[in-house]
Amino acid sequence: MTTHDIVVVGGGIVGLATANALADLGASVIVLEAESRLASHQTGHNSGVIHSGLYYKPGSLKARTCVTGRKELYAFCEESGVPVRRCGKLVIATDDAELPRLTMLEERGRANGLQGLKRLDRADIRHLDPEVAGVAGLWVAETGVVDFGMVAQALAARLQRQGGGVRTGARVVTITSHAGDVQVETAHGDRVAARLLVNCAGLQSDRLARLTGVDPAIAIIPFRGDYYTLRPERASLVRNLVYPVPDPDLPFLGVHFTRRIDGRVEAGPNAVLALHRERYSPWALSPRDAGAVFAFPGFWRMALRFWSVGLSEAGRSWSKTLFVRALQRLVPAIRAPDLQRGGCGIRAQAVDASGRLLDDYHIVEGETSIHLVNAPSPAATASLSIGRELGGRVLERLDARVGRALRETVTNLRQS
Numbered sequence: 001m002t003t004h005d006i007v008v009v010g011g012g013i014v015g016l017a018t019a020n021a022l023a024d025l026g027a028s029v030i031v032l033e034a035e036s037r038l039a040s041h042q043t044g045h046n047s048g049v050i051h052s053g054l055y056y057k058p059g060s061l062k063a064r065t066c067v068t069g070r071k072e073l074y075a076f077c078e079e080s081g082v083p084v085r086r087c088g089k090l091v092i093a094t095d096d097a098e099l100p101r102l103t104m105l106e107e108r109g110r111a112n113g114l115q116g117l118k119r120l121d122r123a124d125i126r127h128l129d130p131e132v133a134g135v136a137g138l139w140v141a142e143t144g145v146v147d148f149g150m151v152a153q154a155l156a157a158r159l160q161r162q163g164g165g166v167r168t169g170a171r172v173v174t175i176t177s178h179a180g181d182v183q184v185e186t187a188h189g190d191r192v193a194a195r196l197l198v199n200c201a202g203l204q205s206d207r208l209a210r211l212t213g214v215d216p217a218i219a220i221i222p223f224r225g226d227y228y229t230l231r232p233e234r235a236s237l238v239r240n241l242v243y244p245v246p247d248p249d250l251p252f253l254g255v256h257f258t259r260r261i262d263g264r265v266e267a268g269p270n271a272v273l274a275l276h277r278e279r280y281s282p283w284a285l286s287p288r289d290a291g292a293v294f295a296f297p298g299f300w301r302m303a304l305r306f307w308s309v310g311l312s313e314a315g316r317s318w319s320k321t322l323f324v325r326a327l328q329r330l331v332p333a334i335r336a337p338d339l340q341r342g343g344c345g346i347r348a349q350a351v352d353a354s355g356r357l358l359d360d361y362h363i364v365e366g367e368t369s370i371h372l373v374n375a376p377s378p379a380a381t382a383s384l385s386i387g388r389e390l391g392g393r394v395l396e397r398l399d400a401r402v403g404r405a406l407r408e409t410v411t412n413l414r415q416s
C-alpha cells in the first residue's frame, strides 16, 4: 500500500494537468492510468487543435478555461520543447443563411477577449485559401495545432521531476473510504491510499463516480468520430484549418479540415454512436457499453430530439460519397479519390436523464472524491486551466486537514 495526499485516476491530458497543478501546490500526488500507455484514449485520438475560445458562451467555465488554458498551453509547449504552431484558422459561411450565426460567433469571440479576430469577404478567403468557397468568413488568429499526446507525455515527465508518481497498467477497480480517507485497488491488486481521489477518467468517468458511491446523475454516451486524410499529392488543396459555422445546439458537429502539426491534412470528424467506449474498429461492440447506452432513458430522449442529425451523421460514416459532399461545401474541388481513411476518436459526452447534452464541464463531489464527468472539446486545449480549477477545489476540501501552509501557497499563486 502506498500513501499520497491525492490519487488522480486517468492519465489523459486533464488528469496529468491536474496532478501537475496539485504538485505545484505542494501536495504528494499519484496518477493511475488503466492502459499501458498514457493518453491512450481521447487525448491521443483528437484533431490536435488548440482552440481559441471563439465558440463558447461568455462567462462559462469552457470559455474562461479555454482562453487562459490556451495561453498557458502555448507557453508550456515552448518551455518543454513540444512542437506547436500558432497557425490561425478560417471559419467559413457557405451561404447567406449562415451570416447571422457568423456574426454571433464574431461577437462571442470579442466578448471572450480574442485578439486578431477579423471578418473576411469572398476575396479575402480566396487570397488566404484559393480552393475554399464561402460568402464570408472569420480569421481566428489565435488557433494553433499540437500533438496532445506529446503534451501529456511532457506533463508526466514534469510531474515526475516534481516528485509525483505516474503508474500505467493500473486500472482502478475498487474504491473504498476508511476514516475519511480513500483507498483504491487496481486490477493487478496494487493498493493506494489518499486523502482525496480526483476522477479524470474520461470515457469511464461516470462509472468511476459510481464506484465511489456518488451518483453523477448523467451517463457518458460515447460518440465515434472518423477522419479521412488528404493524399499527400492533394494536400495543397487546403492551406489552413478550415471550419464551417457550427450549429449552436450541437457545436461539436461539422466536418472540418485540419493541417496537423506533422503536415498531414485531415478531414472530419463526424459523430456517430459508438458501441464500445475504448475500441476503435468500426465493428467494436461491448455488450456492457452498448447495454449501458440503451438502458439509459436519457439516451432515448436525446435520440428522439436529434434523430435526423443522427441519421445524417451515420450516413456520412458509412458513405464516403456523403462525407465528400459535406466537405465539398467548404472545398468544392475535393473528390473522393483525394481522400484515404484516417484515424478515429471516441468522445465522452455526458447526457442527463432528460436527454440534454451537457455543454459545459461538469464537476460533482463526494465525501472523499471529486469527479470531472464532462470534459469534451476543448478540454485538451483548456487542460492546464481545468487542472488548476480542480486543484483549487481539492485544496478547499483538504484545507481543514492539510493546514494553512497549503492555503497560503495557493493564495500567493492566485495573486501572482
Ligand SMILES: Cc1cc2nc3c(=O)[nH]c(=O)nc-3n(C[C@H](O)[C@H](O)[C@H](O)COP(=O)(O)OP(=O)(O)OC[C@H]3O[C@@H](n4cnc5c(N)ncnc54)[C@H](O)[C@@H]3O)c2cc1C
Residues within 6 Å of the ligand: 009, 010, 011, 012, 013, 014, 015, 032, 033, 034, 035, 038, 039, 040, 041, 042, 043, 044, 045, 046, 047, 048, 049, 050, 051, 170, 171, 172, 173, 200, 201, 202, 203, 204, 208, 225, 269, 344, 345, 346, 347, 348, 375, 376, 377, 378, 379, 380, 381, 382
Ligand atoms: C474526435 C475528437 C476530436 C477532438 N478534438 C479536439 C481538439 O482539436 N482540441 C481540443 O482541445 N479537444 C479536442 N477533443 C477533446 C479532447 O480530446 C478531450 O476533451 C480531452 O482529451 C479529455 O482529456 P481527459 O484526460 O479528460 O480524457 P482521456 O484522454 O480520455 O483520459 C482519460 C484516461 O482515464 C483512463 N481511465 C479510465 N478508466 C480508468 C480506471 N478505472 N483506472 C485508471 N485509469 C482509467 C483512460 O484509460 C484514459 O487514458 C477531441 C476529442 C475527440 C474524441
